Amino acid sequence: xxxxxxxxLAAIGLLMARKHKPRIMIMIAEQNIGQQYLSFWxxxxxxxxxxxxxxxxxxxxxxEKDFNVVDHEAKAxxxxxGKPYQAANLDDxxxxxxxxxxxxxxxxxGKALAKLVGSVMGxxxxxxxxxxSARAIRTDxxxxxxxxxxxxxxxxxxxxxxxxxxxxxxSSDLASKLMDQIINTWGKEVSGTTMVQLTxxxxxxxxxxLKFKNVLQEQVRGVKGVYQRSISAGVAKIDLDIKGDSQSxxxxxxxxxxxxxxxxINSMSQNSLELTILPKNR
Numbered sequence: 001x002x003x004x005x006x007x008x009l010a011a012i013g014l015l016m017a018r019k020h021k022p023r024i025m026i027m028i029a030e031q032n033i034g035q036q037y038l039s040f041w042x043x044x045x046x047x048x049x050x051x052x053x054x055x056x057x058x059x060x061x062x063x064e065k066d067f068n069v070v071d072h073e074a075k076a077x078x079x080x081x082g083k084p085y086q087a088a089n090l091d092d093x094x095x096x097x098x099x100x101x102x103x104x105x106x107x108x109x110g111k112a113l114a115k116l117v118g119s120v121m122g123x124x125x126x127x128x129x130x131x132x133s134a135r136a137i138r139t140d141x142x143x144x145x146x147x148x149x150x151x152x153x154x155x156x157x158x159x160x161x162x163x164x165x166x167x168x169x170x171s172s173d174l175a176s177k178l179m180d181q182i183i184n185t186w187g188k189e190v191s192g193t194t195m196v197q198l199t200x201x202x203x204x205x206x207x208x209x210l211k212f213k214n215v216l217q218e219q220v221r222g223v224k225g226v227y228q229r230s231i232s233a234g235v236a237k238i239d240l241d242i243k244g245d246s247q248s249x250x251x252x253x254x255x256x257x258x259x260x261x262x263x264x265i266n267s268m269s270q271n272s273l274e275l276t277i278l279p280k281n282r
Contacts, residue, residue, distance in 0.1 A: 061175035110134025114163035146181035
């Protein structure tokens with residue numbers, strides 16, 4: 001069951017393999033006590049060398065469960081991040097765009113903030129709280145597959161150390177919540193059906209499109225539902241509810257012999273496929 005899955009490392013490993021080991025990138029802006037600004041690795045205010053506390057904890061927890069985490073420091077040598085992207089508050093589209101530059105299938109985006117609550121009465125100890133919010137977004141279609149808000153509290157004589165401890169607690173909780181939701185989503189996709197976005201080029205008439213749509217419904221294995229989204233200027237967009245994924249769909253389409261047309265696959269990601277229909281001479 002999915003409930004047992006999150007504690008079963010072998011089953012998670014199998015799930016990752018069936019999902020083709022999606023690469024996950026972490027983009028959490030963090031501000032501890034004593035820091036004037038949110039610090040984030042994709043902006044000029046990031047401390048160049050150190051990973052943030054939040055990111056360090058998330059990487060450790062994700063890797064423990066066999067998640068495939070992108071090492072953005074290694075990749076950054078070949079990637080120049082443009083000014084518009086150097087913002088602490090990333091909207092979904094910007095995060096997706098950055099994720100694609102780093103070849104990530106999923107980006108975890110959010111903010112982590114530690115603040116001083118006050119002194120513990122009658123002592124020199126400081127009470128500190130950390131608050132975090134994050135969401136996991138698929139970079140191929142912008143779908144949010146997990147989101148969580150967490151809090152951590154700590155008491156320490158040194159407020160910066162207290163802030164670090166509170167951030168660690170909140171990060172650990174955040175990792176668990178996000179992983180549970182991601183595993184749940186992927187588990188359902190692997191055992192059930194997945195929505196694949198299909199873009200079809202080369203449609204010369206609506207009749208052509210209907211022929212292709214019928215082929216999908218009647219001749220392609222694993223197709224459970226076909227939902228027409230748009231058709232314009234020779235390009236159609238449809239969503240397919242399929243048992244499998246875009247890779248199995250591409251394999252199925254390219255090995256079939258269709259009487260009226262052949263198919264050329266242009267591009268593919270985990271949940272989307274773009275192809276061109278080439279009519280055969282009638």
